[in-house]
Amino acid sequence: MPRLNSVLAGFHDVTGCASTVFLREETGKLRIYAMAPETATDTSWVPTLGSGPPTVVESPDGLVIIAVVPGPQRLWLAVGPCSRSTTSLDRFLHFLLPVVSQLLQSSLEAEHAANELAERYEEINLLYSISEILGRSVAEEDTAATILREVSDTVGARRGSILVYSADTNSLRPIASRGVDVAELQPIHLNDACSLSAAAFRDQRVILAEGDDGACPAEAPYRRGSILTLPIMWTPPEGGTAQPLGVVNLSDRASRRIFSAGDQKLLMAIATQIGTAIQNARLVRASLEQQRLLHEMGLAHDLQMTLLPRSSAVAPEADVAARVTPAESVGGDFYHLFRLSEARTGVMLGDVSGHGYRAALIMALAMSASAIHAQANADPGAMLAALLSTLSEELSSTEMFISAFYAVIDRAQSTLHFGNAGHPHAFVIAADGTTERLAAIDPPLGMVDVPPSANARPWESASDLLLLFTDGVTDAVNANGERYGEQRVLDLVRTHRAEKPATIIDHIFQALDVHKGDEPLLDDAACVVVRS
């Protein structure tokens, strides 16, 4: 206090009177704030100071008059002893007191403003760290732990916790704590009658419990003395009513001071920030999981596609084009191609009922089983019968079935043998456009226990086309709900029947894309075109 000191020194020069300003600290201890001339620092002679009228006291150096400085009742001015003057101490006091008061007032204001700024600085710092946490993509638990540490440091709480609501157990689950290991904390049921956290969450209000008020065993680990419990609120960005996500508890303040109204206000604002941080962490986690799931679904799709054979597997005996488009990442439609003995070619198209993972698993089983049975069974009916006996247990336990068409084309004998278990769309299109349906001989595999049989028909080598497709093609709907239908596929193939199978299949899928537009495929779509 240089200005005050120089005023007191000037006063001493003129009047020969010493003067001292005492300050009572928050702890109640009295200390010398300013004095002139600099003498002893002992204050033990000073009586208990109040706000009453000036009093005259005997100090170790002589008579002194003490009066309270107008203002916050924390400062007192003492005048005396005087070395030469005969004027009464009282008059000197009345002269000096307003001057000192004025000086102190402005300096106290400055000090107050500085303190306020320092306090705000801490708050700003805290908000800054929270916003930094908000920006990072971390787990909910890490976010909560960091925020709890920052908040506790700011308000000087040595114990505390953050609990979040779990709807499945209707309880508040501890995710961060201070002063105790979070693993030691028990979840608190929302109907817990003694819990302050449960009450704060239910009523969406701040609870301040002083001393041992409202002590609850579940909350004992993070409570020493007074505890402040605040609900963590979250308002959806699109607006609407705020909803509680959990609670934050703060206790065991180092200063032993109770949480003031200002503290509570600040903490309420922070609790909202915590809500946003937790919600963000959850969204980030959900989005990461979604990404992972999408990635895995992509892998499953690729894996399933690699199960399907290349059409070159049966070249040069047969010119084959085949395509499968699953409705989901994986599906139940499949085709298989086999190069058999004596230049014969096996062609299979299957449709496992339903789609998605269940269908894809049955499809994979059917693929591997049919590869074995096709080599062992020359007759297509026997091949399908063997396939049924391999799969019947899986099919009946999962209540699934497979519509399957299997043909063996023999160029040397100019015959096509086929078995058809419930497959609706199988055709032979001749060079002149004549179209013959290879109708189902048996119901789909898995519907009855009767083994499938086979039929035979002539095959015009290098000219006839075998056309197979699943109901995902015919059932594809456009925005008006119109199905693509079997007839359009047949018309299209007849028009392009002289072209290569690969070109024909391109025409089919292009036309299908045009038809359905942006509508999703409701079922897997598969198509096989063979010339041999």
Added chain:
Amino acid sequence: MSFAIKKQSEVVVVDVEGQLIVGNRQELKQKVLDELERGERKFLIDFSQTGYIDSSGLGVLVSLSKKIREQGGELRLANLNEDLKTLFELTKLDTLFQIADTRERALETF
């Protein structure tokens, strides 16, 4: 899409309104199985108000037919429109069910 169930003489008659597809087949299945559990043995599913049945819908019909037969009962179908009739013929499912042209004819012979 809904399933109206009512009892006509000794037969539980189910009307399928709209479609029978992957999304609602379980509902139909549960409703019929509930009736089976209650002791009903004769079932008729009427498709006069049905536009479309997908492959999983067909699967449910087959599975219901099996379960009803195991309990000594019978499931009949009636009023398949031309598309549905073709679908049943093409997939040889017509060999698995008693299919009647009209509800009355199905009920007469039950």
